[in-house]
Amino acid sequence: MADKYGNFNGADAGAPAFLAAAAGGADFLWFPSPARDYVEQGIDLNDYCIRHPAATYLVQAAGDSMINAGIYPGDLLVVDRSLEASHGRIVIACVNGEMTCKRLELHPEVRLVAENSHYAPLVPGEGTSLEIFGVVTSVVRRLVP
Amino acid sequence: MNLLFALVDCNNFYVSCERLFRPDLAGRPIVVLSNNDGCVVSRSAEAKALGVPMGAPWFRVKAQFERAGGVAFSSNYALYADISARVMSVLEQLAPRVEVYSIDEAFADLSGIQAPAALGAHVRATVQRWTGITVGVGVAPSKTLAKLANYAAKRWPATGGVVDLTCPQRRQRLLQRVPVDEVWGIGLRLARRLRGLGIHTAGQLAQANAKVMRRHFSVVMERTICELNGESCLALHQLPEPKRQIISSRSFGGRVSEWQPLREAVSQYAGRAAEKLREQKQYCRLVRVAVRTSPFAMNEPFYGNSAMAELPLPTDDSRELVQAACHCLLHIWRPGLVYQKAAVMLTDFWPPGSFQPGLFEVHESKPRSRALMQVMDRINRSGKGRVFLAAEGTRQGWQMKRAFLSPAYTTRIGDLPRVY
Numbered sequence: 001m002a003d004k005y006g007n008f009n010g011a012d013a014g015a016p017a018f019l020a021a022a023a024g025g026a027d028f029l030w031f032p033s034p035a036r037d038y039v040e041q042g043i044d045l046n047d048y049c050i051r052h053p054a055a056t057y058l059v060q061a062a063g064d065s066m067i068n069a070g071i072y073p074g075d076l077l078v079v080d081r082s083l084e085a086s087h088g089r090i091v092i093a094c095v096n097g098e099m100t101c102k103r104l105e106l107h108p109e110v111r112l113v114a115e116n117s118h119y120a121p122l123v124p125g126e127g128t129s130l131e132i133f134g135v136v137t138s139v140v141r142r143l144v145p
Numbered sequence: 146m147n148l149l150f151a152l153v154d155c156n157n158f159y160v161s162c163e164r165l166f167r168p169d170l171a172g173r174p175i176v177v178l179s180n181n182d183g184c185v186v187s188r189s190a191e192a193k194a195l196g197v198p199m200g201a202p203w204f205r206v207k208a209q210f211e212r213a214g215g216v217a218f219s220s221n222y223a224l225y226a227d228i229s230a231r232v233m234s235v236l237e238q239l240a241p242r243v244e245v246y247s248i249d250e251a252f253a254d255l256s257g258i259q260a261p262a263a264l265g266a267h268v269r270a271t272v273q274r275w276t277g278i279t280v281g282v283g284v285a286p287s288k289t290l291a292k293l294a295n296y297a298a299k300r301w302p303a304t305g306g307v308v309d310l311t312c313p314q315r316r317q318r319l320l321q322r323v324p325v326d327e328v329w330g331i332g333l334r335l336a337r338r339l340r341g342l343g344i345h346t347a348g349q350l351a352q353a354n355a356k357v358m359r360r361h362f363s364v365v366m367e368r369t370i371c372e373l374n375g376e377s378c379l380a381l382h383q384l385p386e387p388k389r390q391i392i393s394s395r396s397f398g399g400r401v402s403e404w405q406p407l408r409e410a411v412s413q414y415a416g417r418a419a420e421k422l423r424e425q426k427q428y429c430r431l432v433r434v435a436v437r438t439s440p441f442a443m444n445e446p447f448y449g450n451s452a453m454a455e456l457p458l459p460t461d462d463s464r465e466l467v468q469a470a471c472h473c474l475l476h477i478w479r480p481g482l483v484y485q486k487a488a489v490m491l492t493d494f495w496p497p498g499s500f501q502p503g504l505f506e507v508h509e510s511k512p513r514s515r516a517l518m519q520v521m522d523r524i525n526r527s528g529k530g531r532v533f534l535a536a537e538g539t540r541q542g543w544q545m546k547r548a549f550l551s552p553a554y555t556t557r558i559g560d561l562p563r564v565y
Contacts, residue, residue: 054234055275057555062563076561082275092564097169099564131168133277 049138055082057134059092059099066090066101068115075141077101079134092133095122101136148377149255149311151265152283152291153236153272155229156299158249159187162228163218165277166554166562174215178203181396181546182219191215204441219547227555231276239268244381252288254381262309269306285310288379289372292329293319293347313375320348320373330369335362347373391425393418394488398546400439402483407436408471409538414489415470416533419463422491423522428459431493432466434473439485450477459495462514463521466491467536 050056061075069090071077077092085091087106092099095112102112102122110130112122124130155161159177164170174191178184185192185201195213197206203217210217229248237243240253253268255261265282272280283294284307294308297319310316326336328347342361344350351373359367368378393414401407411434422429437449452473456465470489524532552560 052275054231054238058558058561059564060561063565065565076558077564081277094168097171099166099168099562101564129171133168 045140049078049140050080051137052080052082055134056080056137059101061101061139063101065114065116065119066103069103071101071115071136071139072141075139077136078138078140080137081134083135083137085132085135090136092136094129094131094133095124096129099133104132147256148286149258149261150285150288150291150377150381151240151253151255151261151268152246152288152295153251153253153268153280154283154295154299155232155249156279156281157187157189158229158278159218159220159225160189160192161278162225163221163551164189165228167551170216174210174213175218176210176215177218177220178549180220181398182217182548183396186220202441217549219550221551221553223553223556224551228276228278232272232278232280235272235275236268239264239271242381252291252381255284261311262307265307265309266305279306282307283310284308285316286375287372287377289329289369290316290375293323293327293373296323296327316375317348320351321346323347325350328369328373330365335366338362389494390490390492391418391421391429392488392490393421394435394486394490396486397484400483400485402481404478404480406538407478407484407487408474409536411436411470411474411487411489412467412534412536412538414487415467416463416537418489418491419461419466419518420522420525422466422494423461423518426497427494428461428497429466429491429494430456430459431491432456432469432473433490433492434470434477435488435490436474436477436484437486438482442483442485445483448479448482450479452476455493459493460514462518463534464514467534471536 046053057079059077059079061071061073061077064073071090079092083089085104087104089104090101091104091112092101093104093112094100100112102114105111105113105121110124112124112130114121160175163175163177172191173189174195174197175189176185176192176197177187179186182203184203185197185199185206188197188199192210192215195210195215197210197215207217225248232249233243233245233251236251236253240255242254244252244254246252255264258264261284265284269280269282272278281295281298283291283296283298285291285294290310294310298304298306298308308319310319323346324336325331325339325344325347326333328350331339331350339345339350344353350370353370355367355370358370371378395410395414397410401410415432415434431453433451433453435449435451438445438447440447454469454473456469460466474487521532552562554560554562
C-alpha cells in the first residue's frame with residue numbers, strides 16, 4: 001500500500017519521491033495524487049464469474065431445454081468442476097456420450113430435469129451411462145454482438 | 146529432515162485431453178499424431194491393446210487402426226497447453242514446491258509430509274475432479290525413484306495410481322521387478338551395455354558399485370545408482386545447463402519443390418529460432434540449414450544435405466540470421482526435387498558482450514537492431530498480432546498437415562463445446 005505521499009511501505013518507505021522518477025516507467029505510481037488512496041482495480045468479470053479458474057471450463061448452450069432457467073441457445077455457460085453436483089444444481093452431464101445441460105435431482109430418484117415443459121425428465125435406467133462433467137455457475141449472454 | 150519427492154504424471158496426456166470434451170469416444174481406441182500427422186505420439190489404453198506401437202508412422206498403421214474403429218487426432222497444442230496449465234495450477238495449490246518437468250509431468254517436494262501416500266491420493270482425486278485428467282503419483286526419497294514409483298503406479302492398476310516407496314523393503318521388491326531400461330536416464334543403448342555386464346533389472350543396477358560404474362560410464366551413471374539407493378542427488382529446480390543449440394525444424398504439409406516456398410519456410414524457422422535465442426539472452430555465430438526429401442517416397446531418389454554459415458559477429462538479430470539461413474539454403478537447394486522437411490539450427494552461443502571482435506571488424510553490425518527486435522518480440526508475445534519478416538512469405542502454403550485437428554475447446558470462443 002502507498003501512503004499519502006505516494007511512497008510505498010516496506011523497503012522503500014521514506015525514499016524521497018523524486019528519486020523514483022529516475023527508475024523510469026513507474027513514475028505515475030509516485031505522483032502524489034489526492035486520489036491515490038481511493039484507487040481500486042477495475043471490475044473483472046473473471047473474478048465475478050469464476051471462483052476456481054483451473055477447474056472452470058466454458059461451454060456453449062445449444063438447445064432450448066433450459067429456457068425457464070434463463071439459459072438460451074448461444075449462451076456461454078461457466079462450468080466449475082470442483083463444485084459438488086448436489087440436488088437442485090444445474091449441471092453439465094454426459095449422457096450416452098452426449099453433453100447436456102439439465103437440473104440435477106438426486107431424490108426421490110436420480111434424474112435430469114429440463115426447464116421447459118416440452119421435454120420430459122431423463123431418468124437414467126439400465127444401459128444409460130451418466131457422468132457429471134461439472135456444475136453451471138454463471139450464464140454469459142451478449143445482447144449486442 | 147529427509148528429502149521426499151513426488152512425480153505426478155498425466156496418463157496418456159494428449160489422448161486424455163482429446164477425450165475430455167468427447168464423451169462419445171469413451172471406450173474407443175484413440176491416437177494422437179505428431180506434427181504433420183507423421184507418427185503416433187499418444188495412445189489410449191484401447192489403442193495400446195490393439196498393438197499400435199508408440200512412434201509408429203501413421204501411414205503404416207492407419208488402415209488397420211481405422212478398421213478396428215480407432216479415431217486419430219492431429220496434435221492440438223493450444224488445447225494441451227491449456228489443460229496442462231490447469232493441472233499444474235491444481236498441483237501448486239496442493240503441494241508447496243512444484244517443478245514442472247514437461248507438459249504432462251511435475252515433481253513436487255514433499256519433504257516433511259507425514260502421510261505422503263494419503264496426500265498423493267488426494268492430489269490424484271483433486272486433479273481428476275478439477276481438470277478431468279487422470280494422473281499417476283509416485284513418491285520416493287529421490288527423483289529417480291519417484292519416476293520408478295510412478296511407472297509402477299501406472300503399470301499396476303491395483304496400486305490405485307499411487308505408489309509410495311519410502312519403505313525400503315517395498316522399494317527392493319519393486320526394483321527387482323523393473324527392467325533396467327525403465328530407469329530414468331537409462332536409454333536403449335545404455336541398457337544394452339548394462340545387460341552385457343549382467344545387469345538386467347533396476348535392482349541389480351542399484352547394487353552395482355557406484356564408483357566403479359562411474360569409471361565405466363559417467364558421473365551421471367554414478368548419480369543414478371545413488372538415487373536408486375534412496376540418496377537424492379537431484380534437488381528440485383536444479384538449474385539446467387545452458388542450452389548449446391536451438392533447432393527449429395518441421396515437415397511440410399504438402400510436398401514442396403519450388404524455391405520460393407522453401408525459402409519462406411526456412412526463413413520462418415530461422416525467425417522462430419532467433420526469437421528463442423533472444424528469450425535465452427544469447428547471441429549466436431553459426432547457422433546451419435538442412436533439407437531432405439522423403440525417405441519413404443518410392444520412385445524418387447532420396448536427397449538430404451546441409452550447409453553452415455559463420456557470421457562475422459555473434460548476433461541475435463532475426464534479419465541477419467534469416468539472411469544467413471537463406472544463404473545456406475541457396476547452396477543446398479536442388480531444383481526438381483520434392484522436399485519434405487527443413488531444419489534450421491543455431492549454435493556457437495555467446496553471452497552478450499563476451500565476444501572479442503578483431504581490430505578492423507565492425508562492432509555493431511546493425512544500428513538499432515536491439516530496439517527493433519525488442520519491438521518485434523513484444524508484439525509477438527502480446528497475443529494481439531504477429532509481425533515477421535517478409536522473407537517468411539504471407540501465404541505459407543507449406544504449412545503443416547493437420548487433417549484431424551480437434552477444436553480449440555478451451556482457448557477460442559467459437560470452438561467451445563456445445564451442450565444440448
